[in-house]
Amino acid sequence: MQVLDSTIANVSLTTIAGNLGVSSDNSTWVITAFAVANGVTVPLTGWLMGRFGVVKTFVVSVTLFTIASFTCGIAWSLTSLVVFRLIQGGVSGPMIPGSQALLISIFPEARRGTALGLWSMTALVGPVAGPILGGYISDNYHWGWIFLINVPIGLICAGASWHFLRSRETPSHPLPIDKIGLFLLAFWVGSLQVVLDLGKNADWFNSPMIVVLSILAAIGFIAWIIWELTDGHPAVDLSLFKNRNFALGTAAFCLGYALFFANNLLLPLWLQQQLGYTATWAGLVSAPSGLVAVICTPLLARLGGKIDMRWLATFSFVAFGFSYWMRAGYTPDTDFIHFTLPLLVQGVAMSVFFLSMVSLSLDGIRPERVPSATGISNFARITGGSFAASLITTFWDRREALHQSRIVDATSLYSPSFTNGVHQLQTLGLNEHQAQGAILRQVVGQAYLLSATDLFWLCGWTSFALIGLVWLARKPAAVNGPVAAD
Incomplete structure (x- = not known):
């Protein structure tokens, strides 16, 4: 559930x-x-x-x-x-x-x-x-x-x-609870999330509210770091980041999951808002990745005890990167099958992503500190995904506005391509204003397509860049048995 x-x-x-x-x-x-x-x-x-x-x-x-x-x-x-x-x-x-x-x-x-x-x-x-x-x-x-x-x-x-x-x-x-640490955590995370969610509609830092919330988020974050490092019973044990594998593994886990979460949100939005897909068909496009992951996980997880886990992590990021790059080839005429192909590749990446990231980040952590370590790792992953969800929709709209302005700049009401298009639509039964509106709708659709492909390319390159974090870590010990996926 x-x-x-x-x-x-x-x-x-x-x-x-x-x-x-x-x-x-x-x-x-x-x-x-x-x-x-x-x-x-x-x-x-x-x-x-x-x-x-x-x-x-x-x-x-x-x-x-x-x-x-x-x-x-x-x-x-x-x-x-x-x-x-x-x-x-x-x-x-x-x-x-x-x-x-x-x-x-x-x-x-x-x-x-x-x-x-x-x-x-x-x-x-x-x-x-x-x-x-x-x-x-x-x-x-x-x-x-x-x-x-x-x-x-x-x-x-x-x-x-x-x-x-x-x-x-x-x-x-009875156990002591770090009430101040939890309050500061909720305060700065909540403030930053509000900034990310409301910023684009409030014109970002031209809005006094966004400026104030950004300052509060920064102050809250610094205060939280200081408190957690000095409190005797911290809610989040930040000293775990002294472990190189934990710090690098958690960073790679957080950023990799953020890319995954952002792309899983962007694709259904684009399919429904711009290409006319129903929610059911948008869901069917997204479903194959999970199905492939379920099939491949028990097969690929056996490799965890046989090869260096950094190679599995590398394989995961490479597969994610190619999945995002394949989406960058989408066009307005792409059919259902070609929409799902990148998701199949993503499913292969998912099958070893959680296993490799958890194994890498928990390597060298003493058993009594594992609960704290998994808590921090999951906190970073989940909040990274929520921040990415806000950022991807913001960038999508901003890049659309940029591409739309460039497309419009390249034409005019009197250009041959525009007038010919209006004339052709009029022969199909539309009046002049309806024809112009239909062409504008196509311009907006193309602008959102170009914006989405820009983001897919960026996510692909970022996924490949994260491989560097993996190889900065020490070789982790072999895994005995599967690691939970979440």
């Missing part, structure tokens, strides 16, 4: 925006609100499990997530939906690490690798089921059902988990 809700809304943004009467760029708050809240609460998971026990923390998290899903499904405005998505993302923080911790405690050591391997495959089902379910529901039912489908599943999951697992509850004991 948690992974599904990270992807299911991507193809439904256009439908949600139209139903709630807001622009599509404002509707990206639905994605970023969930991601930011989830990222901020992930570091709190270790404290919650130690204070209340793994089973209680997991069951309460699932229950609250289910309630929040219901409120998202009945949201009556964008503001209410964003608030409920913030709550949903916040309470879902312990779900993924909780499920992993329970699997590790339930299964004997000899079977943990198999259990976590199956867990990894179910986590990769999200990118398959999310776009398809989100698209089908948006086209055939009210969009609220993309969240309401969680309710029966969540209730059954919470009830069954408590009934069967409460006897396996872990000991709990």
Whole structure:
């Protein structure tokens, strides 16, 4: 449910925006609100499990997530939906690490690798089921059902988990909590996310509000760094970054996932807004990457214990890069099959991306510090994805305006190409104003296409550049058994 809700809304943004009467760029708050809240609460998971026990923390998290899903499904405005998505993302923080911790405690050591391997495959089902379910529901039912489908599943999951697992509850004991550190974390991340989401509509730094929020985000970030480095029980143990592999691996993980998340958001938006795809067909275009990842993960994961993990990471970034470059070849006439081909390559990249990044970043981390390390790694990944979602839509609109101005500059109302185009459309039954409007619509479509291909090229080059971070790290130890995908 948690992974599904990270992807299911991507193809439904256009439908949600139209139903709630807001622009599509404002509707990206639905994605970023969930991601930011989830990222901020992930570091709190270790404290919650130690204070209340793994089973209680997991069951309460699932229950609250289910309630929040219901409120998202009945949201009556964008503001209410964003608030409920913030709550949903916040309470879902312990779900993924909780499920992993329970699997590790339930299964004997000899079977943990198999259990976590199956867990990894179910986590990769999200990118398959999310776009398809989100698209089908948006086209055939009210969009609220993309969240309401969680309710029966969540209730059954919470009830069954408590009934069967409460006897396996872990000991709990009072633990200090870094309240100031968590507040500063939420403050600077939230402030920066608001800047990224509202900046383009508020004319960026020409807006006093954006300037003030940017200054507050910078001050909050510096204060958070100082506090976490000096506090006796920090919410986020930044001293882990002294480990070279952890610092480089986390940076590569964060940036690589940001590119992946941004492209997964941009493609459905472009297909629906400019090419006339329905949400269902946009979801079907996105689905193959997850399907290929599910198939390839158990096959490629076996290589983890046999070859240098840096080679798997390199393979992943190369495949991601070629996937983005293949998208840069899209044209207005590209058919469904050619839209999906780059996603198939992306699926191969996904199959080893999580395995290689987690293995690289956790290499050399002592066992007792692994929970803190995974919390920081997931926080960086999730918040990186939410920031990328805001940035990609901003750059897409800005580059479109640039390309549109260049196309218009190259022609005029009296140029032969324009007048011939108007005349041809008039012969088809359009009047002069309708013909001019149709040509303008084509100009806008071409400008958005050129903007999207610019971004695809940039993402491809960035993906290749990230290989350098991988090879600055030490050779990690071999992996024994699959590593969870999230």
